[in-house]
Amino acid sequence: MTADCIILDSHIMTPKGVLERNIVIDDEKIVDFTTDIPQCDKKINARGLVAIPGLIDTHVHYGVYSPIEEAAKTESRAAALGGVTTMMRMLRLGHSYKTHLQAQLAASKSSHYVDYSIHATIFDASQADEMKYITENGITSFKLYMNLGGEVGHVYMDMDPGSSDLFESHVQLETDTVRKVLANAAHLGCPVLVHAEDYQMCECGIKKAKENKKDGLPAWSESRPPDSEAKSIKKVCEIAREYGTTVYFVHIGSAVALDAIEQERKKGTKVLVETCPHYLTLSYEKQSGYLAKVMPPIRSSSDKEKIWNAISQKQINTIGTDHVANQLKLQS
Numbered sequence: 001m002t003a004d005c006i007i008l009d010s011h012i013m014t015p016k017g018v019l020e021r022n023i024v025i026d027d028e029k030i031v032d033f034t035t036d037i038p039q040c041d042k043k044i045n046a047r048g049l050v051a052i053p054g055l056i057d058t059h060v061h062y063g064v065y066s067p068i069e070e071a072a073k074t075e076s077r078a079a080a081l082g083g084v085t086t087m088m089r090m091l092r093l094g095h096s097y098k099t100h101l102q103a104q105l106a107a108s109k110s111s112h113y114v115d116y117s118i119h120a121t122i123f124d125a126s127q128a129d130e131m132k133y134i135t136e137n138g139i140t141s142f143k144l145y146m147n148l149g150g151e152v153g154h155v156y157m158d159m160d161p162g163s164s165d166l167f168e169s170h171v172q173l174e175t176d177t178v179r180k181v182l183a184n185a186a187h188l189g190c191p192v193l194v195h196a197e198d199y200q201m202c203e204c205g206i207k208k209a210k211e212n213k214k215d216g217l218p219a220w221s222e223s224r225p226p227d228s229e230a231k232s233i234k235k236v237c238e239i240a241r242e243y244g245t246t247v248y249f250v251h252i253g254s255a256v257a258l259d260a261i262e263q264e265r266k267k268g269t270k271v272l273v274e275t276c277p278h279y280l281t282l283s284y285e286k287q288s289g290y291l292a293k294v295m296p297p298i299r300s301s302s303d304k305e306k307i308w309n310a311i312s313q314k315q316i317n318t319i320g321t322d323h324v325a326n327q328l329k330l331q332s
Contacts, residue, residue: 003031003040010046013053023051054085058274059250059320061090063158065166066325068104072111075325079114086115088320090143090193093121094157094169097130101137107161119143119193123171128180131188140190141248144181146232147197147295149173152206173199179239186243191272193248194236196257197296201228217284221297226256229296233257237264237271248272251322253279254299255306258315274318279307294322 007023012033021033024040037043057079062071079087089108093100097120108116120134121143131142148155148171157167185192205223209215214222233249240247249261252275265271282292283301292298310316 001026001038003038004028005042005044006037006040007044007046007051008037010049010051012051052083055083056086056088057084057321057323058088058318059090059276059322060087061092061323062325063089063104064092064156064324065159065327067107067159067161067163069107069111069161071325072108072116073113075323076111076113076116084114086117087112088117088119091118091120091139092123092155092157093127094123094167097127097134100160101134103161104158105137117141121145122177122181123148123173125174125177125180128177128184131181131184131190135188135190140188141193142181142185142190143193143195143250144178144236145171145173145195146178146236147195147199147202149199150203152199152203175235178236182236182239182245182247183243186240186245191246191248192240193250194232195251195295196229196232196236196249197224198228198231198235201225201231217287217290217292217298220293221284221299224295224297226254226296226299226303229254229257230260233260233264237267237269241267241269244270246270246272248274250274250320251276251279251294251296252316253296253307254303257296258306258310262315272317273310273315274320275307275311275316276320276322278322279304280311280319 003024003026005025010021010023012019012021019033021035022037023030024032024034024038062075076087091104118139119141120139122128153170153172155169155171157169159167182192202224205225209219209223236247247269252258252273261271261273278292278294278298282298283304284298285301
């Protein structure tokens with residue numbers, strides 16, 4: 001047998017410790033760790049370097065500010081250079097999935113440097129009716145944005161392949177749609193990812209901040225309070241328990257949200273939890289400007305400590321970046 005590639009003299013990190021081995025790769029897969037040097041087409045000297053398992057980024061947005069065939073190349077290349085070998089894209093279609101999904105899949109297939117999968121966002125009842133079709137095309141997880149509605153329903157959808165035009169839209173997420181998505185997902189055996197913020201509470205908080213002329217990251221956190229996360233979490237979990245749906249709460253960064261999730265778990269809800277690097281490293285007390293303005297907002301230092309403790313207690317299942325591929329344009 002001739003392997004495709006041998007990585008020589010690598011320090012391989014494993015759950016049981018470090019192995020000093022050569023890594024044998026064939027057909028894009030690691031097939032052996034060995035002290036031998038079998039026949040191969042290519043040799044890579046890794047002396048002094050450490051090999052770790054490839055990272056999975058569970059939460060990435062790209063294809064919003066540039067078409068997927070361009071965004072996939074830049075973002076998957078950056079992922080590969082950073083050791084991320086699988087990236088999970090949040091697909092936001094402002095059309096019917098039956099008429100526009102195939103074009104997105106084709107453009108994705110020809111553009112990535114690393115493995116990827118797709119979460120399909122459902123915005124309305126007509127898209128909810130297409131969930132079985134979506135799973136038949138290889139997508140087996142769905143997304144709900146509980147933060148979209150009323151005067152805070154603005155969102156950028158993913159660009160159509162080949163287009164460079166921003167796709168602005170307004171979403172009014174109805175409770176009937178939430179119920180239909182959770183019911184369909186349970187029937188299909190798929191999890192539902194949830195952005196948990198109550199849009200009505202956020203709408204009121206933002207109006208109040210503007211009226212009081214409050215600004216900055218503390219005001220942003222106050223306008224979208226942790227209680228809005230807890231309210232949304234409770235609402236989704238009550239419906240999920242009816243159908244036995246698995247719910248995956250994304251970008252959790254507050255103690256209030258974590259406590260609400262733990263309460264719902266005790267009631268029997270099947271819940272998975274994700275946090276993000278910014279909730280583990282930033283707090284509004286120590287940041288200035290708006291480069292840390294995210295949804296849900298970064299919270300206090302005590303919230304940050306709570307998130308770290310939740311990881312150590314295995315209350316949090318995954319860490320995703322919630323990366324959004326965009327450009328910072330300098331203003332003249």
